[in-house]
Amino acid sequence: MWTRRNVLKSLAAGGGVLAIPLALRTAFGAGDPDLLLKIVAAPASMAVRSGQETRGLRYTGEVLRGRRDAILPSAGNLGPTLDLRRGERVRIEVENHTGEPTVIHWHGMIVPDSADGHPHQAVGSGSSYTIEFTVRNRAGTYLYHPHPHRLTGRQTYGGLAGLLIVREPGERDTGLPAPEHELALVLQDRRFRQDNQLVFKRMMMDDMNGVLGDRVLVNGVDDAAFKVAPRVYRLRVANVSNARIYKLAWSDGRPLRVIASDGGLFSRAEGVQELPYATLFPFERIELLEDFGARRNGAEIALVSKAFAGMDMMGGDGMMGDMMGGMMGGGMMGGMMGPSQGDELHIARFTVAPGPRARAQALALPGEEARVVEGKYELHTQVAFRQMRGFLNGRQFDSDDMTAVADDERLPVGKASVWTFSNDGRGMPMPHPIHVHGVQFRVIERSAGGVPADLRGGMHGAGFKDTFGIFPGERVRVLIAPQVAGLFMYHCHNLEHEDGGMMRNCQFGA
Numbered sequence: 273m274w275t276r277r278n279v280l281k282s283l284a285a286g287g288g289v290l291a292i293p294l295a296l297r298t299a300f301g302a303g304d305p306d307l308l309l310k311i312v313a314a315p316a317s318m319a320v321r322s323g324q325e326t327r328g329l330r331y332t333g334e335v336l337r338g339r340r341d342a343i344l345p346s347a348g349n350l351g352p353t354l355d356l357r358r359g360e361r362v363r364i365e366v367e368n369h370t371g372e373p374t375v376i377h378w379h380g381m382i383v384p385d386s387a388d389g390h391p392h393q394a395v396g397s398g399s400s401y402t403i404e405f406t407v408r409n410r411a412g413t414y415l416y417h418p419h420p421h422r423l424t425g426r427q428t429y430g431g432l433a434g435l436l437i438v439r440e441p442g443e444r445d446t447g448l449p450a451p452e453h454e455l456a457l458v459l460q461d462r463r464f465r466q467d468n469q470l471v472f473k474r475m476m477m478d479d480m481n482g483v484l485g486d487r488v489l490v491n492g493v494d495d496a497a498f499k500v501a502p503r504v505y506r507l508r509v510a511n512v513s514n515a516r517i518y519k520l521a522w523s524d525g526r527p528l529r530v531i532a533s534d535g536g537l538f539s540r541a542e543g544v545q546e547l548p549y550a551t552l553f554p555f556e557r558i559e560l561l562e563d564f565g566a567r568r569n570g571a572e573i574a575l576v577s578k579a580f581a582g583m584d585m586m587g588g589d590g591m592m593g594d595m596m597g598g599m600m601g602g603g604m605m606g607g608m609m610g611p612s613q614g615d616e617l618h619i620a621r622f623t624v625a626p627g628p629r630a631r632a633q634a635l636a637l638p639g640e641e642a643r644v645v646e647g648k649y650e651l652h653t654q655v656a657f658r659q660m661r662g663f664l665n666g667r668q669f670d671s672d673d674m675t676a677v678a679d680d681e682r683l684p685v686g687k688a689s690v691w692t693f694s695n696d697g698r699g700m701p702m703p704h705p706i707h708v709h710g711v712q713f714r715v716i717e718r719s720a721g722g723v724p725a726d727l728r729g730g731m732h733g734a735g736f737k738d739t740f741g742i743f744p745g746e747r748v749r750v751l752i753a754p755q756v757a758g759l760f761m762y763h764c765h766n767l768e769h770e771d772g773g774m775m776r777n778c779q780f781g782a
Contacts, residue, residue: 274541274583274751277444280330280544281778283578287372290468291627292308292362296629296718298440298753300630301630302476304516305335305337305338305360305361305362305363305404305495306338306339306360306361306516307335307337307338307339307342307356307360307361307362307363308336308337308338308346308363308365308454309333309334309335309336309338309343309354309362309364309365309530310333310336310362310365310367311331311332311333311351311364311365311367311368311376312333312366312369313329313330313366313367313368313370313374313376313418313432313772314329314330314332314367314369314370314570315327315329315330315369315371315420315609316328316329316330316349317329318330318348318349318431319347319348320348320349320468320492320493320766321488321493321494321495321661323574323664324466324467324468324469324499324685324779325455325468326349326443326464326469327469327470328349328429328430328431328470329370329430329431329444329681330430330432330433331351331352331416331431331434331610332351332352332565333351333352333382334368335553336365337458337489337658337744339684340747342354342355342356343355346434346435346491346493347490347491347492347493348491348493348779349430349431349460349489349492350423350434350435350458350460350489350491351416351431351432351433351434351435352417352432352473353434353435353436354416354434354435354436354437354488354622355437356436356437356439357407357438357439357440358407358410358411358438358439358440359406359407359408359440359537360404360406360407361406361407362404362405362406362407363402363403363404363717364402364403364404364674365400365401365402366398366400366401366403366456366778367641368395368396368397368398368399368400369395369397370427370432370533370567370770371397372396372397372423372427372430373392373394373395373396373397373420373423373425373515373567374388374394374397374418374420374427374623374626374673375390375393375394375395375401375418376389376416376419376422377389377392377416377417377418377419377421377619377709378405378414378415378416378436378559379414379415379417379436379532379555379617379629379707379738380409380412380414380415380417380436380535380712380738380739381405381407381409381414381436382408382409382710382711382712382755382756383403383408383710383756383758384405384478384756384758385406385710385756385759385760386403386404386601386758387403387404388709388710388758388761389419389421390674390709390760390761391419391669391674392417392674392675394419394420394421394574394691395576396560401517401712401746402713405486405588405625406757407438407442409438409445409535409536409583409702409712410438410440410535410537410667411439411440411443411537411538412438412532412534412536412537412557412559413435413436413437413438413456413464413508413510413532413534413557413559413615414435414436414437414438414446414534414537414557415433415434415435415436415510415512415557416433416434416436417432417433417434419670419769421669421674422671422771423754423771424767424770425482425483425514425767425768425770425771426472426473428512428514428767428772429462429470429472429483429514429767430470430472431492431774433458433460433512434527435456435458435508435510436754437456437508437681438536439451439485439567440573441743442638443537443755443781445636445752446537446625446635446636446637446638447633447634447635447732448503448506448531448592448633448635449485449505449506449560451563453501453503453504453506453765454505454506454507454508455498455500455505455506455508456507456510457490457507457510457619457620458489458490458491458492458506458510458512459488459490459492459494459509459511459513459516459518459552459573459619460485460488460489460490460512461482461483461484461485461486461487461488461489461490461512461514461611461649462485462487462488462494462515463483463486463487463611464487464611464670468566472629474610474766475764476660478768479513479768479772480658480660480700480768481600481768482513482514482515482516482554482766482767482769483514483579483767483768484515484610484611484612484613484615485513485516485611486611486617486632487609487617488577488617488618488620490619492522492619495618495621496619496620496621497557497620497621497622497623498620498623499623499625500565500620500622500625501565501625502565502567502569502623502626502627502628502629502630502715503563503564503565503630503632504541504561504562504563504564504565504623504630504633505561505562505563505564505627505633505669506533506559506560506561507560507562508557508559508588509513509550509552509554509557509559509560510555510556510557511552511553511554511556511557512554512555512768513554513764514516514554514768515659515766515767515768515769516554516613517551517552517554517583517614517703517727517741518551518552518577518578518579518614518617518619519549519550519552519554519577519579519580519726519727519730519731520549520552520575520577520619521548521549521575521576521577521578522573522574522575522576523573523574523576524567524573526566526573527547527548528546528547528548528549528550528560528562529544529546529560529561529562529692529698530544530546530547530550530558530732530734530759531544531545531559531560531561531635531637532558532559532710532735532737533556533557533558533559533732533734533735533736533737534556534557534735534737534738534739535712535735535736535737535738536735536736537559537637537638537735538637538734538735539552539637539638539639539640539641539735540636540637540638540639541639541640541722542734542735543550544561544635544637545732545734547728547729547730547732548729548730549578549729550732551727551741552694552730553703553705553707553740553765554705554739554765554767555707555740555743555771556739556740559593561635562735563627563632564622564624565624565632566645567624569625569626569627570623570624571622571623571624572589572621572622572623572624573621573622573624574618574619574620574621574622575619576616576617576618576619576622577615577616577619577620578616579615579616580614580727581614581724581726582601583613583702583703583724583743593736598600600613604736605644605650615665616672624725639645639718640656643688644687644688644753645666645686645687645688646684646686646687646688646751647680647684647688647689648652649683649684649687649689649690650690650691650694651679651680651681651683651689651690651691651692652665652691652694653691653693653694653695653762654666654694654697654703655693655694655696655697655698655701655704655706655735655742655764656695656696656697656698656699657697657702657704657769658698658699658700658772659695659699660772661772661773661774662704662764662766662769662773662778663697663699663774664762664763664764664774664775665678665680665776666697666746667776668772668773668774668775669763669774669775670775671773672781674777675748675759676777677736677759677777677778677779678776680763681776681778681779682778682779682780683752683753683778683779683780684780684781685754685755685757685780686753686754686755687753688692688751688753689751689752689753690716690748690749690754691708691713691749691750691752692748692750693706693742693747693748693750694746694747694748694751695722695742695745695746695747696742696744697742701744701745702744703740703741703742703743703744704741704742704766704769705741705742705764705765705766706739706740706741706742706748706762706763706764706765706773707738707739707763707764707765707774708738708752708760708762708778709758709760709762710754710756710758710759710780711738711752711753711754711755711756711760711780712737713737713752713753714735714736714737714739714750715733715735715737715740715748715749715750716733716750716751717747717748717749718731718733718746718747718748718749719745719746720744721745721746721747722742722743722744723743723746724743731746735751738766754780754781756780757780757781757782758781759777759778759779760777760778760779760780761775761778762775762776762778763775763779765778
């Protein structure tokens with residue numbers, strides 16, 4: 273029987289909002305939330321390319337109470353955009369009709385562990401659950417996607433993903449373009465059959481390299497095109513590909529002006545990062561300022577991913593691809609093995625519409641936030657990939673005990689610790705995107721030797737992060753200060769590596 277005492281005991285034991293029936297959560301809650309949203313995950317047929325619709329999975333959303341503009345529609349296979357405001361209290365009801373277990377992870381968001389979307393919180397098809405959190409994050413570009421153990425890659429590839437934007441009033445004081453002059457660019461590479469159906473895994477190497485596609489969907493559609501006014505735009509770019517690393521560049525050679533990373537705008541001291549291209553690992557985000565008014569009326573430019581030396585095991589420039597290509601001929605092997613890491617790819621076309629040129633406002637980036645007290649605590653994690661599986665300090669995710677935590681996977685709350693990751697474990701040398709749930713951190717040091725020469729110019733160390741790439745032989749140190757106690761995760765965000773067990777729990781606080 274659910275009594276108030278039982279509810280409080282459940283909360284104290286870590287069951288949180290998920291463990292309590294919705295009617296009682298409402299009765300015992302501290303008043304109504306600012307927003308009540310509903311998200312449904314279900315099979316769908318989607319207009320992704322011209323011709324036959326593509327079958328897959330899709331999130332749909334509905335505002336049950338509160339601002340009607342908190343959920344914005346999207347095209348193709350992409351879920352709706354959640355447009356939230358810092359300080360809002362949000363309650364979200366999630367329904368699962370996918371045919372298999374699922375749960376939503378709020379990528380980059382600082383939420384209670386009961387709302388984070390840990391694999392042990394996945395619910396079966398036909399079930400639903402409710403979470404609640406107050407938006408604590410800085411204004412920025414975040415994501416939501418599934419996180420069930422062993423199913424994340426397939427469900428995300430099938431279409432379960434969406435953008436989450438956090439706004440706050442102070443943004444307008446920076447001189448950034450207004451929301452009507454923003455463009456979201458959610459990048460997902462995919463492979464298609466001739467009938468427009470998705471091709472997921474074809475061979476063992478897809479588990480090793482991660483699934484790669486030869487077409488890039490932007491905001492859920494293929495061959496995306498945008499007509500832009502001759503003025504400055506804010507571009508929110510998110511890599512929501514299973515495994516693809518992008519080398520983003522403009523086709524006309526103009527540099528990228530990067531103003532934000534995973535956790536929001538750079539500080540005034542960091543300034544705008546002007547790069548010849550941007551290296552973007554899976555589930556990293558950046559924001560760009562682009563003045564289309566600097567180009568002539570009618571100009572057509574493209575956003576592309578430039579070629580770089582492949583880092584997968586079977587691609588044309590990969591270790592085994594080199595050997596097999598020599599024996600059988602590179603062209604035939606390339607066709608057999610399919611897309612490779614480092615392929616040149618078209619992303620989207622932009623056409624500058626005729627019209628008066630609007631002058632750019634002066635940009636005033638925010639000052640640095642107050643730094644938290646630095647503690648003396650340090651963690652060290654060695655990254656390795658061998659025998660088709662990834663390891664973190666020699667361990668994998670414990671599917672029998674999904675909440676297991678080792679002594680060297682604990683961090684204090686409210687104090688800054690240093691966490692060092694080294695990609696030098698024995699086995700296959702592979703790059704890995706590392707993601708830590710429930711916190712934003714700063715990259716404070718990278719060993720220069722590990723970054724490939726043709727990707728080095730696109731790396732930056734500014735801003736708050738929740739995901740970073742680490743190359744073979746590289747060491748990356750991050751300054752991390754969790755503010756919310758609880759059980760969270762850290763893992764490789766190559767989704768096939770993650771599904772193969774390359775993830776672990778971390779405990780923030782006692």
